[in-house]
Amino acid sequence: xxxxxxxxxxxxxxxxxxxxxxxxxxxxxxxxxxxxxxxxxxxxxxxxxxxxxxxxxxxxxxxxxxxxxxxxxxxxxxxxxxxxxxxxxxxxxxxxxxxxxxxxxxxxxxxxxxxxxxxxxxxxxxxxxxxxxxxxxxxxxxxxxxxxxxxxxxxxxxxxxxxxxxxxxxxxxxxxxxxxxxxxxxxxxxxxxxxxxxxxxxxxxxxxxxxxxxxxxxxxxxxxxxxxxxxxxxxxxxxxxxxxxxxxxxxxxxxxxxxxxxxxxxxxxxxx
Numbered sequence: 001x002x003x004x005x006x007x008x009x010x011x012x013x014x015x016x017x018x019x020x021x022x023x024x025x026x027x028x029x030x031x032x033x034x035x036x037x038x039x040x041x042x043x044x045x046x047x048x049x050x051x052x053x054x055x056x057x058x059x060x061x062x063x064x065x066x067x068x069x070x071x072x073x074x075x076x077x078x079x080x081x082x083x084x085x086x087x088x089x090x091x092x093x094x095x096x097x098x099x100x101x102x103x104x105x106x107x108x109x110x111x112x113x114x115x116x117x118x119x120x121x122x123x124x125x126x127x128x129x130x131x132x133x134x135x136x137x138x139x140x141x142x143x144x145x146x147x148x149x150x151x152x153x154x155x156x157x158x159x160x161x162x163x164x165x166x167x168x169x170x171x172x173x174x175x176x177x178x179x180x181x182x183x184x185x186x187x188x189x190x191x192x193x194x195x196x197x198x199x200x201x202x203x204x205x206x207x208x209x210x211x212x213x214x215x216x217x218x219x220x221x222x223x224x225x226x227x228x229x230x231x232x233x234x235x236x237x238x239x240x241x242x243x244x245x246x247x248x249x250x251x252x253x254x255x256x257x258x259x260x261x262x263x264x265x266x267x268x269x270x271x272x
Contacts, residue, residue: 011110016213018164019108023083025053030083030114038213045205046261056193056264057085059244060159061092063191063268066248067155068096073189075154076102077144079132080161083111089157090125100124101147105138107131132161133171135179153187156180160264162194162230166219173219177230184271189237192230193244193266195221202261227265234269241267 016038020031024039042049067073074097078089081104093100104115104127115127126143138144148154162173169175173194181190197203203221211218228241239247243263 011113015215017108017110017217018210018214019080019082019106019111022053022160023085025050026057026085028083028085030110041213042206042209045209046202048261052195052262052264055245056160057087059193059247059264060089060157060191061087062248062250063157063159064089064092064155065096067189067191067268068093068100071153071189073153073155074100075148075152076100076157077138077148077154078102078104078157078159079138080158080164081106081111081115081127083108084115084119090119090122094124098124102126103128103141103144103147105130105132132158133165133176135176135183139183150183151185153185153189155189155191156184158190158192160193160195162192163219163221164217173230181233181271186271188271190231190234190269190271191266192227192269193264194227195262196224196227196265197221197262198223199261206262221262224265231267231269233272235272237268237270239267241265 013032014034016035020035021039024031024035039049064076076089076093081089089104090100090102093102101124104125106112106115106127107130109129112127112129119125119127124147126147128138128141128143130138130141139150165171165173167173177190177192195206197206207218207220224241231241243265247267
């Protein structure tokens with residue numbers, strides 16, 4: 001985004017968005033025919049996408065529970081949060097400790113409408129309308145300042161979102177990560193994963209398809225080595241950077257990602 005650029009507050013049902021497509025894959029109802037049609041076309045080349053989305057959601061829930069229960073994190077800032085579904089970040093965290101505070105950030109106006117309706121009765125949770133690259137706007141937003149104390153450890157979530165933004169020296173994933181990390185207290189965490197493939201044909205197809213379908217609201221499918229670079233300078237929690245269905249599974253029989261045409265790859269880094 002360019003400095004000062006305003007986000008649209010109107011909802012265009014004819015143009016798919018990543019948030020609504022993700023909602024469809026998770027079995028939600030907050031999506032349109034254009035989103036479902038885009039998912040059908042995507043499935044022709046990468047048929048594991050629904051399973052991938054479900055496994056990614058489970059990963060998010062495990063991460064939040066682990067950070068709240070095992071590491072004492074009570075503040076969460078969720079970039080590109082998507083449409084509300086079951087077991088959202090605030091619900092998982094507040095089951096561990098009801099005082100946990102969560103700020104959701106998304107650029108999709110539909111997320112703002114549905115999120116605020118859902119969270120209206122929860123004073124420790126807020127949703128703000130911003131692009132994940134607008135770090136200063138996000139950190140200075142009144143709701144962020146009300147709920148998040150950046151002098152204390154925070155968990156910052158970039159869960160399955162960096163493939164939605166292109167590479168850029170100012171607003172690509174790496175500069176965004178650096179801007180956020182430098183604002184965090186020691187002991188904070190950054191949760192980051194994105195869609196990757198070691199198959200060039202898959203990367204090129206999905207990148208081109210999603211860029212066209214979303215009318216430019218897309219970045220690219222990357223490789224594992226790209227995601228590894230996101231965590232430079234951080235202490236990566238065990239089991240390291242992995243396909244996310246294998247990150248600290250609850251049991252030995254949890255769903256795993258069985259196909260490998262593309263995967264969700266990442267992990268959790270700690271700020272020293």
